[in-house]
Structure formats: structure tokens, C-alpha cells
Amino acid sequence: MRIALFATCIVDAMYPATARATVKILERLGHEVVFPSGQACCGQMHVNSGYLKEAVPVIANHVAAFDAEDYDVAVAPSGSCVASVKHQHPMVARSCGDTALEERATAVGAKVYELSELLVDVLGITDAGGQLGSYFPHRVTYHPSCHGMRLLRLGDRQAQLLGSVVGIELAELPEADQCCGFGGTFSMKNADVSSAMLKDKTAKIIATGATLCAGGDASCLMHIGGGLSRQGSDVTTLHLAEILASTVEEPASVTGDIRVSTRKATR
Amino acid sequence: MSTFLGMPSLPVYGTGNLHASESFPKAAHRELGNAQLRVNLGHATHTIRDKRIQVISELPDWEHLRDTGSAIKEAVMARLPELLEQFEENFTSRGGVIHWARDAGEANAIVAGLIRETGETEVVKIKSMATQEIGLNEYLEGQGISAFETDLAELIVQLDHDKPSHILVPAIHKNRTEIRDIFLREMPSVDPKLTDDPAVLAAAARAHLRRKFLTARVAVSGANFALADSGTLAVVESEGNGRMCLTLPETLITVMGVEKLLPTWQDLEVFMQLLPPSSTGERMNPYTSLWTGVTEGDGPQTVHLVLLDNGRSAALADEMGRSALHCIRCSACMNVCPVYERTGGHAYGSTYPGPIGAILSPLMTGIQAEENNSLPYASSLCGACYDACPVKINIPDILVHLRSLDVDSKRGKKKIPTQMDAGMKAASWALSSGKRLGLLEKGLPLGRLATGPAKKITKLPGIAAGWTQSRDIPAPPPQSFRTWWAKEHRRPKIDAAPAPSPEKEDQR
Numbered sequence: 001m002r003i004a005l006f007a008t009c010i011v012d013a014m015y016p017a018t019a020r021a022t023v024k025i026l027e028r029l030g031h032e033v034v035f036p037s038g039q040a041c042c043g044q045m046h047v048n049s050g051y052l053k054e055a056v057p058v059i060a061n062h063v064a065a066f067d068a069e070d071y072d073v074a075v076a077p078s079g080s081c082v083a084s085v086k087h088q089h090p091m092v093a094r095s096c097g098d099t100a101l102e103e104r105a106t107a108v109g110a111k112v113y114e115l116s117e118l119l120v121d122v123l124g125i126t127d128a129g130g131q132l133g134s135y136f137p138h139r140v141t142y143h144p145s146c147h148g149m150r151l152l153r154l155g156d157r158q159a160q161l162l163g164s165v166v167g168i169e170l171a172e173l174p175e176a177d178q179c180c181g182f183g184g185t186f187s188m189k190n191a192d193v194s195s196a197m198l199k200d201k202t203a204k205i206i207a208t209g210a211t212l213c214a215g216g217d218a219s220c221l222m223h224i225g226g227g228l229s230r231q232g233s234d235v236t237t238l239h240l241a242e243i244l245a246s247t248v249e250e251p252a253s254v255t256g257d258i259r260v261s262t263r264k265a266t267r
Numbered sequence: 268m269s270t271f272l273g274m275p276s277l278p279v280y281g282t283g284n285l286h287a288s289e290s291f292p293k294a295a296h297r298e299l300g301n302a303q304l305r306v307n308l309g310h311a312t313h314t315i316r317d318k319r320i321q322v323i324s325e326l327p328d329w330e331h332l333r334d335t336g337s338a339i340k341e342a343v344m345a346r347l348p349e350l351l352e353q354f355e356e357n358f359t360s361r362g363g364v365i366h367w368a369r370d371a372g373e374a375n376a377i378v379a380g381l382i383r384e385t386g387e388t389e390v391v392k393i394k395s396m397a398t399q400e401i402g403l404n405e406y407l408e409g410q411g412i413s414a415f416e417t418d419l420a421e422l423i424v425q426l427d428h429d430k431p432s433h434i435l436v437p438a439i440h441k442n443r444t445e446i447r448d449i450f451l452r453e454m455p456s457v458d459p460k461l462t463d464d465p466a467v468l469a470a471a472a473r474a475h476l477r478r479k480f481l482t483a484r485v486a487v488s489g490a491n492f493a494l495a496d497s498g499t500l501a502v503v504e505s506e507g508n509g510r511m512c513l514t515l516p517e518t519l520i521t522v523m524g525v526e527k528l529l530p531t532w533q534d535l536e537v538f539m540q541l542l543p544p545s546s547t548g549e550r551m552n553p554y555t556s557l558w559t560g561v562t563e564g565d566g567p568q569t570v571h572l573v574l575l576d577n578g579r580s581a582a583l584a585d586e587m588g589r590s591a592l593h594c595i596r597c598s599a600c601m602n603v604c605p606v607y608e609r610t611g612g613h614a615y616g617s618t619y620p621g622p623i624g625a626i627l628s629p630l631m632t633g634i635q636a637e638e639n640n641s642l643p644y645a646s647s648l649c650g651a652c653y654d655a656c657p658v659k660i661n662i663p664d665i666l667v668h669l670r671s672l673d674v675d676s677k678r679g680k681k682k683i684p685t686q687m688d689a690g691m692k693a694a695s696w697a698l699s700s701g702k703r704l705g706l707l708e709k710g711l712p713l714g715r716l717a718t719g720p721a722k723k724i725t726k727l728p729g730i731a732a733g734w735t736q737s738r739d740i741p742a743p744p745p746q747s748f749r750t751w752w753a754k755e756h757r758r759p760k761i762d763a764a765p766a767p768s769p770e771k772e773d774q775r
Binding site (some may be wrong): 007009011012013014015016017018020032035038039040041043045046047048049050051052055057058060065091094095142146147150151153177178179181183184185186187188189190191192193194195196197198199214222223225226227229230236 | 291292295296299358375419460587605606609610643644645646647648649650651653654660664667669670671673674675687691693694696697698701702704708711723725730731733734736737738739740742743744746747748749751752753756
């Protein structure tokens with residue numbers, strides 16, 4: 001299968017290891033990965049902040065970039081960005097009266113999957129250890145991000161994949177379905193409420209005794225990881241893709257400076 | 268009679284207690300500082316939340332019920348004028364009197380006039396959002412009329428000269444010790460040895476209220492539903508105090524928003540299954556009272572209904588936002604909202620707090636209403652409210668829509684663009700081209716250098732300071748994915764999946 005990678009802007013610029021891990025997983029399964037070079041961002045930040053006019057060129061660019069590429073399906077290591085492409089792009093195009101863009105955006109949106117969705121529903125992966133060779137000998141807890149959970153209805157796909165990694169010890173996160181408080185510009189516009197939500201989330205993560213908190217959205221993980229770092233915790237965050245890409249031969253590092261906490265090697 | 272001069276100019280915005288008096292972030296900051304409030308709210312919302320989930324899990328057709336409820340409401344909004352006229356005809360033919368009120372001021376004046384006609388100066392009240400919305404109690408007080416709330420929680424709030432903070436549990440922000448203190452301070456002839464045992468507190472309230480019920484000759488109520496095909500009104504409640512108000516007095520005055528209509532009796536079947544589980548987490552509520560006009564020799568012999576617009580037409584005129592009028596005031600959205608759970612209802616300013624308030628208030632007042640334009644931003648867009656809503660109001664989408672109305676309403680009006688405006692414009696330029704983003708990403712090593720040996724950013728200026736008040740930012744990686752990919756794919760690959768060396772892999 002020819003799979004187009006939608007890296008998402010935050011992963012591209014801040015967490016390239018997550019995109020590399022996504023490529024690694026797909027190539028390990030024998031698929032060809034392409035990276036439409038015109039891609040930049042889904043425009044969700046603009047849409048969710050009310051700047052629809054400013055979102056239109058961002059959306060148009062995404063649609064053009066993926067329209068120009070020849071591929072079977074597209075994948076992104078983010079539930080939130082996939083939900084934006086599928087749901088917001090046609091909506092914004094419609095609200096500004098651009099029917100042609102709406103049609104093209106709908107077609108592009110129909111071909112994109114969140115990583116766990118692609119792995120489970122399209123590629124039939126149910127046993128990450130057996131089928132991907134995933135190996136990650138750490139105690140891990142897991143936060144299901146809101147948009148993957150409620151907009152894409154990912155259900156337990158991400159947790160199931162994580163649970164099937166060899167060596168992993170999955171610690172259940174109490175009230176996992178509660179938002180971490182990120183919400184894009186909400187974290188700045190309503191910083192006090194966002195911080196109060198984050199504090200409750202990090203306290204629950206720390207109480208699980210896990211080495212790190214895994215998830216499927218780099219933005220939420222940056223938020224949670226940034227909070228853990230500020231509180232002086234040794235617990236870090238790591239994207240699901242990097243855990244799935246981790247093998248006995250090439251284990252993922254859990255202490256890279258990208259994840260903020262630089263305190264000590266936990267491996 | 269007045270001469271018809273064409274359509275009234277739309278929209279007519281709502282007045283009364285729909286306006287926040289300070290911005291949400293400012294109010295939230297204050298409320299977050301109240302540790303007791305956080306404890307009370309956390310406990311109360313979690314209890315109702317768990318009960319709701321339990322009761323709904325017993326209903327195999329829950330999703331079907333939600334779809335049906337949503338479809339009925341959509342149909343009502345599509346033919347509201349026609350249904351209102353049908354209702355008016357049926358209500359009037361059965362002995363009721365209809366009054367139309369464009370806004371809070373008109374509604375208050377009508378109710379006060381009707382009470383004055385009876386010669387009474389005291390009325391008993393059933394818990395009602397519509398009368399909170401128009402500020403009826405305060406208005407009546409100014410007219411020399413005392414209105415006594417008879418719902419236990421509303422009574423607590425009224426005795427404390429406070430404001431409700433939740434639409435179903437108005438005193439959710441108070442615990443039982445605080446309630447005992449209010450009773451001791453404000454309730455005439457209360458036992459000075461009153462304890463904070465809930466049963467004792469309820470008994471004290473019952474004794475206090477019984478005196479009012481037996482003497483009151485006028486009652487004021489709201490309504491949960493109005494059935495167009497029969498002219499029937501319905502009140503759904505838990506305590507039975509509403510039933511007392513609806514049956515004992517001689518005159519009954521109901522104030523109801525025009526959106527509460529349902530086309531037929533049969534539609535009630537759907538909503539009586541949706542409302543109790545969503546609001547109190549009960550399979551069925553204890554008291555449902557229905558009345559159709561006047562019944563000779565039984566109950567109130569004079570029955571009025573004030574049909575209230577107060578910004579509902581304005582909300583209806585907003586194609587994206589109009590489904591906010593589907594709301595049946597169950598409060599499920601606020602019980603599951605992580606923002607409401609932490610700030611409480613007072614932070615929203617308006618009578619309608621929580622996620623529904625964050626859309627309903629600005630829709631009814633117009634987004635330009637000062638401070639109400641901060642309400643659509645009072646959400647992380649987590650979507651828990653949409654999942655909980657029994658009539659499937661897509662609150663997150665409407666929040667985003669209202670944010671865009673807010674941004675657009677300010678375009679070209681500011682001499683200096685805000686940091687947010689400037690940032691969004693710059694980001695739009697940078698993020699609408701892979702080339703431009705790629706060029707900017709070439710600067711990542713510089714940002715990395717700037718973070719110093721700690722490899723993290725702990726303080727940012729301007730609006731970004733909101734982020735660094737409680738979170739660090741990691742140092743940027745030495746190169747973007749885009750750069751790595753370009754390097755990897757410059758020459759044809761020999762191995763489909765080259766295994767990078769460990770140093771290279773760690774070079775994040």
C-alpha cells in the first residue's frame with residue numbers, strides 16, 4: 001500500500017522522532033510511505049480560535065498538498081489533526097462559500113486515518129508484539145486524547161495496541177477520559193482553568209507509578225509533559241508511535257531532551 | 268390596536284440576567300481561588316455524573332432517544348410560529364390567558380401587573396430558569412411584591428442573598444454546614460439548635476415553606492414543556508413543592524421561553540425519558556404536573572402564561588447556533604464539563620452557566636455584548652458536553668462558530684492589532700505553505716541554542732506567558748522531520764527500512 005504521511009506541524013517541527021517512528025512502523029509492515037512535501041498544518045489552531053478567514057489558506061494548502069499526491073490512504077500520528085481534516089475542513093470551506101474546496105477537502109478527509117485507526121482497521125494489527133515486533137519494557141500509563149476519543153471514536157484501539165507491546169506494563173489512569181486542559185489557545189486564553197485541569201491530570205499520572213504517560217496526540221503530550229517538567233516530576237510523556245516502533249534491537253529512548261524532563265535515565 | 272408597520276427589526280437581543288459583568292478568565296481566576304467551592308463542586312458533579320451514567324446504561328435505546336429528541340426539537344424550531352399559534356389557540360380555548368413578552372422588561376412588567384390585579388403582595392414560586400433569566404424576583408421586590416422561592420436549593424440561595432450557580436442544583440456551591448448557617452441566620456423562628464444533618468435541614472425548610480403554601484393566593488412558575496396540540500403545560504420536579512404551588516393558589520402565572528414547545532402529547536414520551544436521567548440521574552422524576560387551562564372547582568381558577576422571547580429569536584436567526592434552543596435545561600453538560608467543575612457557575616455571569624451557557628448567553632445577547640464575548644472561549648473543546656447532551660446539541664461546534672463571530676466582529680475596529688490577531692495572521696502565512704514552514708524550521712537549532720543547558724523553555728513573553736505559567740516547553744529538535752526526510756530521500760534508497768545508527772536515532 002502507498003501511504004501518505006501527514007506529519008502534522010507540531011510533530012514535524014517539535015517531535016520529528018514521532019513521525020520517524022510512524023514511517024518505521026509502516027515500512028516494517030512492507031508499505032511504501034510518501035511525504036507530500038507541500039503539507040504544513042491542518043489549520044485547527046486558527047479554526048478553534050475563531051480565525052476562520054486566516055484558516056482558509058492553511059486548509060487550502062493542506063488539501064492541495066494531498067490532492068497532488070498519488071496514494072491509497074493517508075495517516076497522521078494525531079487524532080486531533082485527523083478530526084480537523086475530516087470535520088473542520090469541509091465545514092470551513094462551506095462557511096466561506098467555497099464549494100470546490102469543500103468537495104476536495106471532503107475527498108482528502110475521506111482518505112486520512114489516525115495511526116491506531118489505520119493499524120487496527122485497515123492493516124489488521126491486533127498484536128503489536130507479534131506483528132510489529134514492538135518491545136518496550138517500562139511501566140506506562142495512557143491518556144486518551146479528547147478528539148481521538150470523541151470525534152474519531154477511536155475507542156480502545158490505542159490502548160489495545162499498547163497493551164499488546166511485549167514487555168510493557170500498562171498502568172490504568174483513573175478518570176482517563178478527563179481532558180488534560182490543553183485545548184490549543186485555551187491554554188493561554190484561560191490559562192488558570194487550563195492549569196487547574198492539568199494539575200489534576202498530572203497528579204493522577206504520577207500516582208500510577210508509571211515511568212511515562214503515552215498518548216496519540218503530540219500536542220496533549222507536550223502539555224502534560226510540560227506540566228510534569230515544571231512540577232519537577234521524573235515522569236515524562238511519549239507518543240504511541242514511538243512505543244510501537246520500539247524493538248529489542250532498537251529500543252526507544254525514554255529520556256530524550258525533547259520530552260522536557262532531563263532528570264535521569266529511567267531505562 | 269397598533270398599526271402594523273412591517274416586520275420588527277431583527278435581531279431583538281435578550282436583556283436581564285444574561286450578561287456577564289466581567290470576563291470569564293477574570294471571574295474564573297477568582298472562583299478558582301475558592302478551595303471550598305472546588306471541593307463542593309468536585310463532589311457534587313462527580314456524584315450526579317456517576318448516577319447519570321448508571322441510569323443511562325440501563326436504556327438500550329438511549330442513542331435512538333437522543334436522535335429522536337434532537338429531530339423533534341429541530342422540527343419545532345423550523346415551524347415555531349405556527350406551533351405557537353396552535354398552542355395559543357388551545358390554551359386560550361381552555362380558559363388560559365396568553366401574554367407575549369419581547370424581552371425581560373416586558374415580561375417583568377406583565378407579571379407584576381397580573382399580581383397587582385389580584386391585590387396580593389406575596390407570591391410563592393416554583394424553581395424556574397425563565398424567571399431567573401428576567402430577574403423577576405428583584406423586579407417584584409422593587410414593586411413592593413415579595414416572591415418566595417419554594418424549591419429547597421433556590422430557597423437556600425434566596426435566603427443567602429446569593430445567585431444560583433447551577434441550573435438544576437442552584438446551591439451546588441454550598442455544603443450542608445454552610446446551609447445550616449444560612450438557615451440559622453435568615454430563617455425566622457428556626458430552632459437555634461439546628462444541626463447540619465440533611466434530614467433536619469429539610470424538615471426546617473419544610474416547616475418554613477408550609478406556612479407560605481397555605482397562605483399564598485398567587486403562584487409564579489416556569490414550565491419544562493408546552494404541548495401545542497392540547498395547550499398543556501408541564502412542570503417536572505423532584506420535591507413536590509412545585510405541585511403545591513400549582514394546585515393551592517387561586518392564580519397561577521407561568522413564564523416560559525417560546526422554545527419550550529413540543530408539537531404533540533406523544534412527543535412528551537421521548538422527553539420524559541431523556542430529561543430525568545440526564546438531569547438528576549433518576550429513572551423517573553418524582554413529580555410531573557400537567558395542566559390544561561382552567562378546571563372549574565379544581566386548582567387555580569385564573570391561569571396566565573407569559574411567552575418570552577428575550578433573545579430567542581436572535582438565536583433562532585443564527586443558522587449555526589439555533590440548535591442551542593433545543594436545550595431542555597437538564598444540566599448534564601455542566602455536570603461533565605471540566606471547566607465548570609473547576610470554576611463553578613458564577614464565573615459565567617449569566618443565569619445559564621456551563622457549556623450551554625457559554626453558547627446560549629452570547630447567542631441571546633449578541634456576541635458584541637460586553638464580556639459575553641469571552642464565554643465561547645471558556646472551553647477546551649473536549650467534547651464531553653456534546654456526548655452528554657440528551658438532545659445532541661453540538662456545543663463544541665457552536666463554540667467555535669461564536670468565536671469566529673467574535674473575531675469577525677472586531678475586524679478593522681482596532682487601531683493596533685492584538686497579539687493574538689498578529690500571531691494568527693503570521694501563522695496563517697507560515698502554515699499555508701510547506702516551503703515557508705520548511706524555511707522557518709531551519710531556525711530550529713537556533714531555538715535549541717537559546718534554551719541553554721536545561722534544554723527547556725520556562726518563561727515566555729506576552730500571551731504565551733499563559734503557557735509558561737504552569738508548563739515548560741522542550742528545546743526544539745536539531746532538525747525537523749521534513750529536513751530529515753529530504754536528506755533521507757535525496758538518493759534512491761537501497762534498503763526499504765534502513766536502520767539508523769543509535770547516535771543518529773538519539774539525535775532528536
